[in-house]
Amino acid sequence: xxxxxxxxxxxxxxxxxxxxxxxxxxxxxxxxxxxxxxxxxxxxxxxxxxxxxxxxxxxxxxxxxxxxxxxxxxxxxxxxxxxxxxxxxxxxxxxxxxxxxxxxxxxxxxx
Amino acid sequence: xxxxxxxxxxxxxxxxxxxxxxxxxxxxxxxxxxxxxxxxxxxxxxxxxxxxxxxxxxxxxxxxxxxxxxxxxxxxxxxxxxxxxxxxxxxxxxxxxxxxxxxxxxxxxxxxxxxxxxxxxxxxxxxxxxxxxxxxxxxxxxxxxxxxxxxxxxxxxxxxxxxxxxxxxxxxxxxxxxxxxxxxxxxxxxxxxxxxxxxxxxxxxxxxxxxxxxxxxxxxxxxxxxxxxxxxxxxxxxxxxxxxxxxxxxxxxxxxxxxxxxxxxxxxxxxxxx
Numbered sequence: 001x002x003x004x005x006x007x008x009x010x011x012x013x014x015x016x017x018x019x020x021x022x023x024x025x026x027x028x029x030x031x032x033x034x035x036x037x038x039x040x041x042x043x044x045x046x047x048x049x050x051x052x053x054x055x056x057x058x059x060x061x062x063x064x065x066x067x068x069x070x071x072x073x074x075x076x077x078x079x080x081x082x083x084x085x086x087x088x089x090x091x092x093x094x095x096x097x098x099x100x101x102x103x104x105x106x107x108x109x110x111x
Numbered sequence: 112x113x114x115x116x117x118x119x120x121x122x123x124x125x126x127x128x129x130x131x132x133x134x135x136x137x138x139x140x141x142x143x144x145x146x147x148x149x150x151x152x153x154x155x156x157x158x159x160x161x162x163x164x165x166x167x168x169x170x171x172x173x174x175x176x177x178x179x180x181x182x183x184x185x186x187x188x189x190x191x192x193x194x195x196x197x198x199x200x201x202x203x204x205x206x207x208x209x210x211x212x213x214x215x216x217x218x219x220x221x222x223x224x225x226x227x228x229x230x231x232x233x234x235x236x237x238x239x240x241x242x243x244x245x246x247x248x249x250x251x252x253x254x255x256x257x258x259x260x261x262x263x264x265x266x267x268x269x270x271x272x273x274x275x276x277x278x279x280x281x282x283x284x285x286x287x288x289x290x291x292x293x294x295x296x297x298x299x300x301x302x303x304x305x306x307x308x309x310x311x312x313x314x315x316x317x318x319x320x321x322x323x324x325x326x327x328x329x330x331x332x333x334x335x336x337x338x339x340x341x342x343x344x345x346x347x348x349x350x351x352x353x354x355x356x357x358x359x360x361x362x363x364x365x366x367x368x369x370x371x372x373x374x375x376x377x378x379x380x381x382x383x384x385x
Contacts, residue, residue, distance in 0.1 A: 055248075064352075065315055067311075067312065069178075070244055072248065082323070
């Protein structure tokens with residue numbers, strides 16, 4: 001029971017700062033990420049939506065971001081990322097690694 | 112399709128290798144066969160169920176449903192492995208003291224056998240969902256390529272299971288106590304790796320904000336992208352750039368398991384008590 005409560009609270013905490021979330025998206029078309037390069041500012045929560053426009057299933061995976069997510073064909077998935085430090089975070093499609101490659105470029109916050 | 116064959120080969124090898132280690136470690140328990148098989152079947156049924164509910168889950172819970180599910184399954188697996196490793200230490204001695212001989216334990220030791228079933232089920236569940244979704248997507252692909260995919264997939268999967276079987280058969284050639292110690296140790300590291308992966312998701316998604324600084328960078332030694340790095344990653348959860356929470360989870364699992372094992376092998380506890 002306590003675990004469920006903790007999870008619910010965590011979810012609310014994440015949603016609470018909804019106004020401070022950067023929304024970005026990319027699509028999978030013909031086993032490639034379009035766009036392949038995404039730029040976001042550092043220190044902000046990120047809501048990345050991946051639209052899989054292919055009929056085939058893909059797995060969005062990133063070793064640097066420590067995340068992976070299955071995205072069925074003709075479907076989309078949302079990946080929520082905690083604020084990141086500046087740098088380049090590579091991601092790829094595990095089932096089509098040779099063509100599905102992308103980068104999340106996190107830039108210094110200039111504000 | 113070579114790509115599908117390789118992916119399914121990798122996934123199936125991982126599962127069968129893990130199952131082989133669990134079987135090796137629980138060999139002493141009588142009748143564990145039935146429980147292992149039910150665990151596998153439960154895992155397959157569970158995987159099928161969750162694979163097809165993925166479509167509906169993903170949109171809810173602010174896009175974090177998948178992550179919560181993964182974390183829960185991983186942590187259950189970790190707890191089950193820790194319990195199993197601690198439980199099988201000195202199993203023969205303890206059971207003989209409690210039940211007289213191992214044969215009696217067959218009918219009386221229900222709970223520990225059920226734990227094995229749950230362990231196997233959650234192990235199969237982790238990889239199973241991915242495999243089932245992959246197979247399902249094959250059936251949706253263009254009719255022209257279906258044969259290629261099916262053949263590639265079937266070859267990959269059977270090669271994976273075969274390799275796992277061969278590795279297991281090779282392992283049990285060694286003396287029992289070496290197998291036992293080695294598989295207990297390996298299982299502990301496997302559990303630590305799974306826990307560290309769960310920690311990675313927890314920090315990456317923002318569930319945990321503290322202790323998410325990078326601990327070290329060992330990519331100069333073993334890169335995350337090379338073959339060795341990838342194998343070590345699936346086996347014992349190696350990461351070239353782990354963060355603090357991953358380190359905490361990893362070493363906590365090892366320490367807890369060592370501690371529980373020490374308790375189980377404590378001479379005082381082995382003495383018969385009422």
